[in-house]
Amino acid sequence: MIKLIGVIVVAVGFALRFNTLLVVVVAGIATGLVAGMSFNEIMTLFGTYFVDNRFLTLPVVLMVPIVGLLERHGLQER
Secondary structure: OOOOHHHHHHHHHHHOOOOHHHHHHHHHHHHHHHOOOOHHHHHHHHHHHHHHHHHHHHHHHHHHHHHHHHHHOOOOOO
């Protein structure tokens, strides 16, 4: 069976313009299941990597509202 089914899932999901986060999560789950992992193992890895890397996403999450406020108050017009 194809071990890189996640690549196909991502390509099809992006081609059909589905939600990006949903497509990537489904691709990860599909790849894990094909690789022989249980669903609980996959969810454990998702949780572990999320907790380990949450400080990397914090600046990105904080920048989105800041850019939105700047745009609302005329950043683009200046």
